[in-house]
Amino acid sequence: MATTETMDSAAETPSASNEIVIETRNLTKVYRDFWGRQKVRALKALDLEVRRGEIFGLLGPNGSGKSTTMKLLLGLLFPTSGQALVFGEDPSKVSIKERIGYLPEESYLYRFLSARETLEFYGRLFDMPASVRRERIDKLIEMVGLKWAERRQLKEYSKGMTRRIGLAQALINDPELIFLDEPTTGLDPLGIREMKDLILRLRDEGKTVLVTSHQLADLQDVADRIAILHQGELKEMGRVDALLKVRDETQIRARGLSDAAKEEIRQVIQRHEAELIDIENPTTTLEELFLSIVRDSEARPGRRARVDRDDSAD
Numbered sequence: 001m002a003t004t005e006t007m008d009s010a011a012e013t014p015s016a017s018n019e020i021v022i023e024t025r026n027l028t029k030v031y032r033d034f035w036g037r038q039k040v041r042a043l044k045a046l047d048l049e050v051r052r053g054e055i056f057g058l059l060g061p062n063g064s065g066k067s068t069t070m071k072l073l074l075g076l077l078f079p080t081s082g083q084a085l086v087f088g089e090d091p092s093k094v095s096i097k098e099r100i101g102y103l104p105e106e107s108y109l110y111r112f113l114s115a116r117e118t119l120e121f122y123g124r125l126f127d128m129p130a131s132v133r134r135e136r137i138d139k140l141i142e143m144v145g146l147k148w149a150e151r152r153q154l155k156e157y158s159k160g161m162t163r164r165i166g167l168a169q170a171l172i173n174d175p176e177l178i179f180l181d182e183p184t185t186g187l188d189p190l191g192i193r194e195m196k197d198l199i200l201r202l203r204d205e206g207k208t209v210l211v212t213s214h215q216l217a218d219l220q221d222v223a224d225r226i227a228i229l230h231q232g233e234l235k236e237m238g239r240v241d242a243l244l245k246v247r248d249e250t251q252i253r254a255r256g257l258s259d260a261a262k263e264e265i266r267q268v269i270q271r272h273e274a275e276l277i278d279i280e281n282p283t284t285t286l287e288e289l290f291l292s293i294v295r296d297s298e299a300r301p302g303r304r305a306r307v308d309r310d311d312s313a314d
């Protein structure tokens with residue numbers, strides 16, 4: 001394990017309560033082939049606790065065991081050994097299903113239905129009375145920003161729109177606990193930001209969210225805590241800011257410093273026998289640059305983007 005220091009509990013998550021919603025103990029899954037021979041050890045002795053109100057991220061490369069964990073928690077797979085509990089119950093128990101929403105990695109929605117018809121269909125599956133159903137569908141379509149396309153067939157939807165209607169479908173039963181498997185797959189930076197904002201909105205509503213991704217950037221600014229999986233093993237777990245903190249370095253950011261002041265800072269660092277790593281203008285990320293260009297272009301259509309940057313290198 002890389003740094004045990006960061007293997008913390010959920011107690012530090014401000015929005016979370018003390019109630020444990022998901023718990024796994026020694027959870028292990030071995031896939032077997034047709035003859036019952038051991039094929040892949042997909043998950044090895046996973047111990048996790050997720051509390052009510054948390055956004056918990058499962059991060060790991062392809063094949064690290066994220067979907068397997070999610071399917072075990074949904075009762076779609078049975079563990080080889082160990083135990084998973086959801087709301088303190090065995091995940092295969094039917095009575096907990098109505099408290100759970102699930103967005104699979106690939107949504108299998110009927111292409112010839114409109115967004116409204118799709119949600120209508122799933123609302124009926126949950127036996128929701130017509131008036132509750134209508135109210136809920138209106139709210140969800142508004143929430144995922146698809147009001148303008150609600151009567152169009154899903155076959156005409158872009159990837160981003162399909163992902164958003166998938167999320168609305170996962171929320172039709174107003175679940176307390178939501179599983180999102182790679183919700184940002186195939187989305188452009190704007191779509192990713194919108195999906196992240198939707199996830200944050202779910203937390204504001206008091207929901208508990210378990211979300212998987214193979215990219216840290218997708219989880220970094222939404223997840224309260226993350227677990228990092230590699231080849232079925234838990235490698236790290238903790239608050240995102242704590243995991244990313246470089247402990248023996250100090251960063252100072254200032255605006256409007258003169259050259260003389262910068263020189264003075266250099267000398268202070270030298271006097272304290274510390275090493276100056278850099279004293280440069282910070283750069284933004286490509287994602288932030290792209291988002292600010294899109295926002296600027298929406299505000300001033302047809303004009304070249306006006307973003308705050310140093311053009312001297314052009």
Ligand SMILES: Nc1ncnc2c1ncn2[C@@H]1O[C@H](COP(=O)(O)OP(=O)(O)OP(=O)(O)O)[C@@H](O)[C@H]1O
Nearest residue numbers: 031040042060061062063064065066067068069214
């Ligand atoms: N039904 C199955 N039968 C055999 N092996 C499987 C099965 N499902 C998954 N695996 C294997 O188990 C391991 C973990 O797979 P899993 O789908 O849980 O990973 P993941 O982290 O979700 O990956 P991805 O990001 O690609 O979705 C992989 O080696 C995978 O090939």
